[in-house]
Amino acid sequence: MELQALLARPIVLPSQPRAVALLLNELGSAQPSLRRLNQFFGTDPALAARLLQAANAPALGAERQICGIPEALALLGMGELRKLVQAAPLGASSRTVPGVNLQNFWRYSLNTAKLARSFAGLVHHNQMAAFTAGLLHGLGELVLHLADPDGMQAVDAQLAPLDPRRAKVERRQLGYCYGQVSAELAARWRLPDEVVDALRHHDAPFKNEAYEPLAGVLHLAAWRARAREAGLGERELAVSFPGEVGVTLGMDIDMVLQQDPFDWTAQPEY
Structure with missing residues (x-):
């Protein structure tokens, strides 16, 4: 399969259920800790990717400038972060990605x-x-x-x-x-x-x-x-x-x- 054809297929990258649960718990607290949010996002590739994609969106004016999780957290509001994490698909099954543990x-x-x-x-x-x-x-x-x-x-x-x-x-x-x-x-x-x-x-x-x-x-x-x-x-x-x-x-x-x-x-x- 050609690379562009591969990328044209709809793909959903799974996240760790534990990372999602920890993030939702922290985001649900009265004063979420940026240090803990940084730590939890930093354990999950798919969640980190979604966070960085959101932070580099043209609407925020920092397109192709945000390379790290702490910078991204500083740009996005808690409500946006909560929606992002809530929408994350979970890798809850060993068969979620065929051939990959x-x-x-x-x-x-x-x-x-x-x-x-x-x-x-x-x-x-x-x-x-x-x-x-x-x-x-x-x-x-x-x-x-x-x-x-x-x-x-x-x-x-x-x-x-x-x-x-x-x-x-x-x-x-x-x-x-x-x-x-x-x-x-x-x-x-x-x-x-x-x-x-x-x-x-x-x-x-x-x-x-x-x-x-x-x-x-x-x-x-x-x-x-x-x-x-x-x-x-x-x-x-x-x-x-x-x-x-x-x-x-x-x-x-x-x-x-x-x-x-x-x-x-x-x-x-x-």
């Missing part, structure tokens, strides 16, 4: 966002944009499975959706990968160009004519989070480490591994 996906997305924010701090890049890119970059994988579940079975038969080599296999099979789908969505949501470009090029940062550091940051973060999901050992980490990207950013494998979040969300035993 949503619990794993949500955990992976949050871990990637935390890592990207940390790496961005080391290289003096925009940490808010890095967190957003990390949180949203995998949404294209959900779109691929929702729009063409039968077609994605052939890809899934080769590699799991969160395998570190996933983007290469999708490019070979489909002609594009989940990152490009995520980038097209972000562009349609009017997110800032730096976020869109990072999503589009993160799987292969040096194929972009003008190398974007945020794409490199996201590349390293996604590699580390996927390696964590795959349970890679020391030798496998050393062999698979994207050294070219690391050298460009001035980060070796030890620096990358030392930035692991102290509060990794719960991981399965390997």
Whole structure:
């Protein structure tokens, strides 16, 4: 299926029931805490995407300027936030997205966002944009499975959706990968160009004519989070480490591994 044909299909991205419940509870309080709202929106890729889409709407005058959840919360009123969360479809079933374990996906997305924010701090890049890119970059994988579940079975038969080599296999099979789908969505949501470009090029940062550091940051973060999901050992980490990207950013494998979040969300035993 061509990319534009894929994107033309109506897709509903599911949210975590827990995140929705926590947000509605906070928004129902007499004085909602912006800190807690930021925390809860920051755990759910689909909710964060809806929030940023609303904040970058032309009517608010900040189109393609709002790259982070805190900025978006400052623009939108509590009533608007409540309507946005109430309208969020829930990923309540294991079959909500065929071929994708949503619990794993949500955990992976949050871990990637935390890592990207940390790496961005080391290289003096925009940490808010890095967190957003990390949180949203995998949404294209959900779109691929929702729009063409039968077609994605052939890809899934080769590699799991969160395998570190996933983007290469999708490019070979489909002609594009989940990152490009995520980038097209972000562009349609009017997110800032730096976020869109990072999503589009993160799987292969040096194929972009003008190398974007945020794409490199996201590349390293996604590699580390996927390696964590795959349970890679020391030798496998050393062999698979994207050294070219690391050298460009001035980060070796030890620096990358030392930035692991102290509060990794719960991981399965390997």
